[in-house]
Amino acid sequence: MTLLQRDIHLSTGTDYEQLANRFRPIFTRIAEGAVARDRSRDLPHDAIAWLKEAGFGAVRVPSRFGGAGASIPQLFQLITELAAADSNLPQALRAHFAFVENWLNAPPAAEQRTWFDRFVSGQLVGNAWTEVGSAEIGSVNTKVSKKDGRWVVNGSKYYSTGSIFADWIDVYAQRSDDGSDVIAAVSTHQAGVIRKDDWDGFGQTTTGSGTTLFEDAVVDEHDVIDFARRFRYQTAFYQLFHLATLAGIGQAVKRDAATLVRERTRIYSHGNAPRASDDAQIQQVVGEIASWAYAAEAVALQATRPSQRAYEAHFAGHAEAEHAANLAAEIESAQAQVVVSELVLRAATHLFNALGASATSTSKALDRHWRNARTVSSHNPLVYKARIAGDWAINGTEPPYKWRIGTGPARGNG
Template identity: 65%
Template sequence: MTVQQHHPLSTGADYQQLAARFRPIFARIADGAVERERQRSLPYEPIKWLKEAGFGAVRVPVEYGGAGASLVQLVQLLIELAEADSSVPQAWRGHVAFVEDRLNAHATSNQEIWFQRFVAGELVGNAWTEIGAVKIGEVGTRVSRQGNQWVVNGHKYYSTGSLFADWIDVYAQRDDDGLDVIAAVSTHQTGVHQSDDWDGFGQRTTASGSTVFDNAVVSEENIIDFSTRFKYQTALYQLVLIAVLAGSGRAALRDFSHEVRQRTRIFSHGNAPRVSQDPQILQVIGKVSALVYAAEATALRAAAPAQRAYESHFEGNAQAEHEANVAAELESAQAQVVIAELVLRAANDLFNALGASATSETKQLDRHWRNARTAASHNPLIYKERIIGDWEVNGTEPPYIWQIGNGSTAA
């Protein structure tokens, strides 16, 4: 009997059929993107449309009611969604990771209850990072026993997407034994307090603000040993961000191409009676089209090792799984480095195709650069470049988990 007969896997769907389900929703999301950006209005309604359409279950195996999409296909969908509104797929990032963790956990324990929740449209946000006086390697959020129930107490920031979520994937420590855990906390209770206090200049509507847990109740079965977390999680988080970047590049190309087609004002020292016929302007657009094409192709290539890591987890071949996890981490890092450069260059150079009117706040064309710059600032590129170089020269494996916090005070 094959592994798939024991455990139905998500190895791929008909992409065009899958995308056709969501493209009308993506178009509706795109219609309101500029106004949401201008007003800094959170995309509650677009998130609701996606939940109702089953977007949160695209990775769930078909046998459990999902779409059975591969990770490459998920990244492709996220790129299309990011072209509509780059904040929305980033708001989905915590859900993507938690779904993947439950898919991997199904190899050793039944996860049908979670699959049912995903298929029903329940969304998972995340709350991992703490700011303030927390030292690197420490976590202040605690899970403790209180009477006959478990509760979570702590303060998180960068809780991306959690304002839209039914559950929050919370990184914490147990009080009783000090173990690092994931607590899957329901947001439908009084002990969870959320704020939209994210003030970045880009990705403004990702709902990446604060979450405070004040004796928030968590079921014992939803306290998960962090050591069991799926190994390619850092790579997957990065794949969502590079999809955001690639989609931002597509959106910038789309909007500037539209502006060039519509523009009637020309310069006396230009090359044609219409901007849309000026060969130098067309060269700018053509070059950027190639940059964006390369970014998207790289993103899709980078997702393949993560899919191999997922499938190999069920095959009983530890060496193959290890090699796939190494490749997932390295290729997502390589993609991050080059895609950030490609898309930031594209979003900047496109302004050469228009005049000063392109900087009008009404048009919000600058949002593409701001959003790309913000997404590219996650997980510093300089460290990823060093890690890649250390692998190429010394064969040093990349870290799968890393943390951020306060360092030691200089003497």
């Protein structure tokens, strides 16, 4: 009898409408302040607090442990709705849900229950994986070591998305004693963790990305975890967040295009109708945007299904089925990125063809849709995802399940 058959309380899904209706009033409140936050670069501390209080960070935790028991496709449906309200919020929560997913894939134990209780209580987890500057590819300068009988973390990270809002930070580091790669779950409620809001990107400006410094930051021994334990479909899972965020941006573009055309009173003498909303060419523009947004969301949601299969297969005792699901998760998320990025960027540009020059007013902040989509699409470069998909289609070459970024070897003089 398999583990799954013995019922170890997996999160396989719940009533989506009932689940979403818990959060839709919050999404509406978040949307109301999205433009103002973008214009003033105001971090969404209030919005994050509303989501925490409503239990948003625990939707994947099994219902037996106080969560909602949502499936991965249901999680990303929610993320798409949240991204339509403000695309910065999903990215700020991306590391949290990946950390949750890692514990969902862990064997049942006291530590797993401890973390489930933390998630259900509203505690959030941020990210500190990437090192910039002279760090060579494959190297980790952030170290976990023993000092005065305690484990401590020292190092510097950038792109620490969501860490400004978090109670814990998921830190990718290296043990100084044996050189092994680990994940350290470091509490932010200590002086040894210093978070800086110095992200300078032109899009996704309020995700809480920036520099995090660790100066003898204390970490519990139980929270220093061998990196090899990370769930296998993690790269695909991280990519699904970008896809859902892009799909949400597409829905926001459609919403704004339809609303602004409907409300528009000014027309052109060489237009096709006495009202912009009745102009056949403008209707075509909005219809194309709506179609691209529809396709982007459909593709993004389709790409979530293999990860759910991989999650369930992990506990079913079928190694071949688990491997096939992990493979499909990587390939489908890569293929989806190539398509969804193109569709949403096209929609965010086409929006301006439905409106006049007044649409470029900074008060409307309509450019944020393109800036945000372009920024999200720049993570995990599209060209490499397309190559991976092509190499699989042509040669059957399996994709990389984990990858790193860093400084390459110096160029030779020959």
